[in-house]
Amino acid sequence: MASSAALTTTHLPTLRALLDEWSAKQPPAKAFASPSQDIASRLEDEKAGEVRGKDIIVAFRTRPPLPDEAAEKFHASEDKESAVVGGDGEDKAGDAAEEPAKAEFCSGVTATSAEPGTFVAHVPGFKWSGPTLTHKSYEADLAFGPTAANDELYQRTVVANDMIPLALSSGIACILAYGQTGSGKTYTMEALEHRIARDLFIAAKHVGARLLQAEEQAKASSAGTDSTEDLKPDTVFEFSVTFLELLGKRAVDLLEPADGLPIDAQGNAVRKEVPIHEDKNGDVRPRLISRVVQSAEQLDELITTALSHRRTSATLRNATSSRSHAVLTIRATNKLLPFAEPGQLLLVDLAGSERYEDSKAHDKQRMLESRENNNSLMSLKECVRAKAKMATEEGFVHIPWRSNKLTMLLKPIFDIESRQPSKTLIIAHVSPHIQDTVHSVNTLSYASPFKTSPPKPRGPAPYDAADPRTWDHEQTVAWLTQEFTKRQRARVVNAHKVRAEKAAKDGKKVKPLDDSAPVALVVDIEKLCPRGMTGKHYGQLYTVDFVQRTLEAARLDREYTASVVKNMAAEVVGTLYYLILTAKTRKRRAVMQSRKVVNLEAAYGDTPYATVPGTSIRMPEEGSPEHSMFARWTNEQFLAAAARHGPHWHERLNAAVYTARQQKKNTERAELDACYKMMEEEYGTADTPAA
Numbered sequence: 001m002a003s004s005a006a007l008t009t010t011h012l013p014t015l016r017a018l019l020d021e022w023s024a025k026q027p028p029a030k031a032f033a034s035p036s037q038d039i040a041s042r043l044e045d046e047k048a049g050e051v052r053g054k055d056i057i058v059a060f061r062t063r064p065p066l067p068d069e070a071a072e073k074f075h076a077s078e079d080k081e082s083a084v085v086g087g088d089g090e091d092k093a094g095d096a097a098e099e100p101a102k103a104e105f106c107s108g109v110t111a112t113s114a115e116p117g118t119f120v121a122h123v124p125g126f127k128w129s130g131p132t133l134t135h136k137s138y139e140a141d142l143a144f145g146p147t148a149a150n151d152e153l154y155q156r157t158v159v160a161n162d163m164i165p166l167a168l169s170s171g172i173a174c175i176l177a178y179g180q181t182g183s184g185k186t187y188t189m190e191a192l193e194h195r196i197a198r199d200l201f202i203a204a205k206h207v208g209a210r211l212l213q214a215e216e217q218a219k220a221s222s223a224g225t226d227s228t229e230d231l232k233p234d235t236v237f238e239f240s241v242t243f244l245e246l247l248g249k250r251a252v253d254l255l256e257p258a259d260g261l262p263i264d265a266q267g268n269a270v271r272k273e274v275p276i277h278e279d280k281n282g283d284v285r286p287r288l289i290s291r292v293v294q295s296a297e298q299l300d301e302l303i304t305t306a307l308s309h310r311r312t313s314a315t316l317r318n319a320t321s322s323r324s325h326a327v328l329t330i331r332a333t334n335k336l337l338p339f340a341e342p343g344q345l346l347l348v349d350l351a352g353s354e355r356y357e358d359s360k361a362h363d364k365q366r367m368l369e370s371r372e373n374n375n376s377l378m379s380l381k382e383c384v385r386a387k388a389k390m391a392t393e394e395g396f397v398h399i400p401w402r403s404n405k406l407t408m409l410l411k412p413i414f415d416i417e418s419r420q421p422s423k424t425l426i427i428a429h430v431s432p433h434i435q436d437t438v439h440s441v442n443t444l445s446y447a448s449p450f451k452t453s454p455p456k457p458r459g460p461a462p463y464d465a466a467d468p469r470t471w472d473h474e475q476t477v478a479w480l481t482q483e484f485t486k487r488q489r490a491r492v493v494n495a496h497k498v499r500a501e502k503a504a505k506d507g508k509k510v511k512p513l514d515d516s517a518p519v520a521l522v523v524d525i526e527k528l529c530p531r532g533m534t535g536k537h538y539g540q541l542y543t544v545d546f547v548q549r550t551l552e553a554a555r556l557d558r559e560y561t562a563s564v565v566k567n568m569a570a571e572v573v574g575t576l577y578y579l580i581l582t583a584k585t586r587k588r589r590a591v592m593q594s595r596k597v598v599n600l601e602a603a604y605g606d607t608p609y610a611t612v613p614g615t616s617i618r619m620p621e622e623g624s625p626e627h628s629m630f631a632r633w634t635n636e637q638f639l640a641a642a643a644r645h646g647p648h649w650h651e652r653l654n655a656a657v658y659t660a661r662q663q664k665k666n667t668e669r670a671e672l673d674a675c676y677k678m679m680e681e682e683y684g685t686a687d688t689p690a691a
C-alpha cells in the first residue's frame, strides 16, 4: 500500500545511518578537470576569438545550510505537510515509540562529481520496517557543492564559456538561475552580475585595444589615412542597460525611478505596466528605460538600485522570497563596427519554483502569480529542451517561444532564424536539506535533460557550394576572393557612375569602364585565410575577430580606409553566417519533408470537418461562405498542409492572431488568412501551382 508521511526528527537517526552507509561505499568525489582561469588569462588564450564549447551549459549548485535552518524547516513541516515523502508500506510517521532526535541538519543532496557534474538526491521514504532512503543521480556539465565559492562558479561557468567575449562580438550570452525558493538563486545571480560588471569593462578594453591595434598596423603599413574615428580602447564599446521584472503576466521597469509612485499594501512601489509583444520586424523590445553606463562602478550601482526595487514577499520557504522573474539586459554596441548587431548579456534570476503546498498560504493574488510563474517556467523548460535538441539534431525543431511572456523576452536565444550566435547557461539550485529533497528532485530533473552530448563525429560532408561548413581550404579561399572582389568591383562601378554623372553635367564624357578588368584586392586573402582554415572555422569565428584578421591582412590606402575595410569584412562574414543559417534551415526543411506523410484519418479522426489541430478553426464545410476562401484547395490538401507544417503551423497561426489583436483586427479572419497563405506556399496558387 502506498502511503506518504511528513518527515519528523524521529526519523533522523535512521536516515543519517542510511546516508552514512551509502557514503562509505562511494568513491571520492571527482574534482574539476582543469584549474580555473580568470578573465585576463582567458583573453590571452590563443584560441580567444573562436566560439568554443557548447551552446547550452547546465550547472547544479547547492548552498551550505544556514544557521537554525534545519530546525525551522522541521518546525514548518510539522503542520503544513510540506516535507511529504512517498513510499510503499505502512506509515510510520505517527510512531511515537522513539524519542524525537534534535532537529539537526541532514543532507538531502551530495555532489559526487564536479565535472561532469553529478548530484545525488537522497529521497526519504517509508516502509513497514521504517524510513528508507533512495539515491537518485542527476547529470549536468558542472556541479558546485556547498563549499564552492562564487569566484570559482563564475570562472568555471561565465569565464570558461567565454560568455563576455561572446556578448562583445554581437552574440547573445544568457544566464538563467533556476530553483526552489530559498535555494540561493539571487545569491548566485548577484555575485555573477557584480563580477560581470567588473570584467565586462576589462574585456571590452582588451577587445577594443586589439581592434584598434589591427587598424593602426594596417594604417602604418600603407599610405591610407582615416580620420573617421578617434577612439581609445576603453571607449570602443558602449554599454546600455535595461532591467525588467515580470510578475505573473505583468512586466514593469525596474529602472523607473520610485519617487512619486503610489505604494501598495506591502510597501512596494506600483510601477507602470510595460507591454511585451512582437513588433513589425519580429523583435520583442519592450519600451524600457535604457541607461548608458561608462564604468564597472556605474553598472554595479545601477544593478544594486534596480535589485532593491524588486518585489519580494515571504513564502513558506523563504522569508524574503522573490516572487518575480528579473531580467537584466546589458547591450554592447561596438562603435568601430556600427553596422554589426549589438551583443547582449541576458541575466535572468527566475522566480522561485514553488510547489502547490508552498503556495497554499498565499492570498488569491499570490496564488495566481505563483501559477503564472510556474506556467512560465514550464514554457521555458519546453523551449530550452527544444533548443538543446536542436544542438544535437539536424532535423526540424520547433521552439515555442511565443507561448509565454518570459520566453518571448528570451527570443534572441530561442529564435532559430537568428543570425546572432548564442550561449545559454542554466544554473539549477537546490537546497541542501533532506526536508527539501522532493523539491530538489523536481529541480534536478527539470534541468538535467538540458545537458547535451557533443555532436556525433561525422565524416567530411560532400561539397555544397551553398554551405560553408562543407568547404575545404581552397574552396574557402576562392569564396573569400570572390566576395571581396565583388564588393571592390561594386565600389569601382559606383565611383565611375558618380564621375560619369559629374562629367555629363559639365558636358564632358568619361572613358567607359571595363568591368571585366581584374581588381587588385585590398585584402591579402592568403594571409587572411592561412593554410588549414576552412569555411567551418570562419563560421565559428566572432565578427570582431574576422574584422581584426581582415585588417591585419589589408593594405589600406586613401580609398580603402580602415572603416571601408571593416565594413566590407563585416559584410563578408555576415554573408558567410547567413549561408550557414540558410543551409541549416534548408536541411531542416528537407528532413521535415522527408518525414512519413501523416495518416490524416488517424491523426485527425474520420470527420472531414474536424478542427484544425492547435487552432480554433473548423474546416470550412462545402458550400459555406468560408469554403470559397479555400475553393482552390481540397479539404485533404488543407489538412495535409497543417500536418506537413507540424508545430510550425500552430506558431504561425498564433503569430497572425497576435498581430491581428495588436491591430484590433478580426482574429478569426487573420487565422484564416494565415492558413490560406501557408497553403499557397505549400501548393502554389491555382495559377502557379507548386512544382
Ligand SMILES: Nc1ncnc2c1ncn2[C@@H]1O[C@H](COP(=O)(O)OP(=O)(O)OP(=O)(O)O)[C@@H](O)[C@H]1O
Pocket: 062, 063, 064, 066, 146, 179, 180, 181, 182, 183, 184, 185, 186, 187, 188, 318, 320, 321, 322, 323, 350, 351, 352, 353, 429
Ligand atoms: N552559496 C551560498 N553560500 C552561503 N549562503 C548562501 C548561498 N546561497 C544562498 N545563501 C543564502 O541563502 C539564503 C537564500 O538565498 P536566496 O535569497 O539567494 O534564495 P533564492 O533562491 O533567490 O530565493 P527566492 O526564490 O525566494 O528569491 C540567503 O540568506 C542567502 O544569503
